[in-house]
Amino acid sequence: MSQYRYRTGAQVPRSADTSIKAWLFAGGSLTARLRAHGTVEVVVVRQGALALWLAERRDLTCRCVYAREVILLLNGRAAVWARSVTPLPAFHGAWKSLAGLGTRPLAELLFQGRSLDRDALVPHRLLRHGPESRWVRQSTVVAGHVESPLEQPTWGRSSVFWRKGQPLRVFEAFAPWVTQLPTPRAGP
Numbered sequence: 001m002s003q004y005r006y007r008t009g010a011q012v013p014r015s016a017d018t019s020i021k022a023w024l025f026a027g028g029s030l031t032a033r034l035r036a037h038g039t040v041e042v043v044v045v046r047q048g049a050l051a052l053w054l055a056e057r058r059d060l061t062c063r064c065v066y067a068r069e070v071i072l073l074l075n076g077r078a079a080v081w082a083r084s085v086t087p088l089p090a091f092h093g094a095w096k097s098l099a100g101l102g103t104r105p106l107a108e109l110l111f112q113g114r115s116l117d118r119d120a121l122v123p124h125r126l127l128r129h130g131p132e133s134r135w136v137r138q139s140t141v142v143a144g145h146v147e148s149p150l151e152q153p154t155w156g157r158s159s160v161f162w163r164k165g166q167p168l169r170v171f172e173a174f175a176p177w178v179t180q181l182p183t184p185r186a187g188p
Helices: 018-024 030-035 054-060 096-100 131-143
Strands: 040-050 065-074 077-087 122-125 155-163 166-174
Touching: 018 155, 030 040, 030 065, 030 077, 040 131, 054 077, 054 155, 054 166, 065 096, 065 131, 077 131, 131 166
Parallel strands: none
Antiparallel strands: 040 065, 065 077, 077 166, 122 155, 155 166
16 A cells, blocks of 8 residues: 655645535545546557656756656546656656556556655646646647547646655646546545
């Protein structure tokens, strides 16, 4: 069982309703929570050396990263867009298992038998023309999933996991319909 030490607290956004807050601050495995509502599939959009977003650069204090971008489908419908980034030295060290995940969820790496530290979950309101929203739209096209603008995420969250002193920043953006689902308890 994974053990986590959360480092700092996060502010609850006032403009978020109760249902989105439950998803933004739900600990443990997001994949396990989604599986309580049906079949989860992972579509790998892109992975490899990619450019950093400003927030990633701030959180990781580096310039060269390995990134993995995926869309989680729930019962065949785009539910969560996720982007995981780690500095290249960490990718060749503590986080080298990222390369072999394929279409398996990141949760298999994070929540099964590893002792990790995790920074607080930080909520993000996605701006219509911000980098996260552009990334969601581009990822959706690349993955071949056509979603209406009403299905595009307006909220996301990020957190940094630490293994052997090496960071892995995970960003997740939620389709609005997902945040209306109850958040069942999911393991650690």
